[in-house]
């Protein structure tokens with residue numbers, strides 16, 4: 001078995017006395033596409049926040065590619081090879097998808113030099129490849145403002161990939177998307193999974209079924225169970241946790 005790309009031991013995060021993560025232990029192999037689910041407040045976002053260095057754990061360790069990230073700042077962790085996609089797309093709306101991707105490929109360049117110089121051949125090939133895998137090749141030269149919400153989401157995933165991270169963290173990528181856009185985003189993540197390790201947080205179970213190989217269920221800041229989507233959905237502990245949540249919703 002190869003060395004884990006991400007190894008997390010006994011992670012605890014306390015916010016003013018509230019325990020958001022509780023002795024959480026998690027491990028992931030290189031090349032895995034792991035989906036994390038869990039009811040509201042289970043700690044999913046906090047989990048990503050600790051991996052990226054945005055939140056410091058109260059206790060516990062995160063090792064990325066064998067390196068303890070404890071004393072590293074957010075930008076240093078990003079540079080080690082962790083890229084994060086937030087829920088809302090953050091693309092430059094007045095630039096084209098191609099220009100957005102080019103800026104991300106070369107973070108040393110600024111907007112003006114990107115707009116006024118032609119990229120060398122190898123970069124052009126890479127940009128074309130990114131436009132192809134995100135399904136934006138035919139829209140590569142229109143203003144990004146004209147893209148649909150789903151296309152903007154895929155563009156932002158492409159921008160993340162342009163920075164060549166080893167591990168992609170993707171938070172609720174299909175919230176607010178149509179069924180067709182959801183499927184396209186799923187296909188994009190599946191094709192990226194051939195060459196990246198990916199963690200996806202998602203509530204949409206249809207989408208989870210489309211992409212998931214292994215699912216981790218979080219509950220009250222700890223791992224409740226892990227396994228295939230079928231195993232997890234039939235696990236009585238998971239059923240109980242989700243039933244409890246929908247009963248609470250009914251009483252709101």
Ligand SMILES: Nc1ncnc2c1ncn2[C@@H]1O[C@H](COP(=O)(O)OP(=O)(O)OP(=O)(O)O)[C@@H](O)[C@H]1O
Pocket residue numbers: 015016018019020038039040041042043044045046047
């Ligand atoms: N900065 C903070 N200060 C205090 N409590 C916080 C803070 N951040 C998160 N929490 C609490 O920690 C718990 C876990 O939050 P988190 O956002 O990680 O859950 P989640 O699983 O991502 O939930 P959701 O699915 O609703 O996004 C929640 O009860 C939340 O209110």
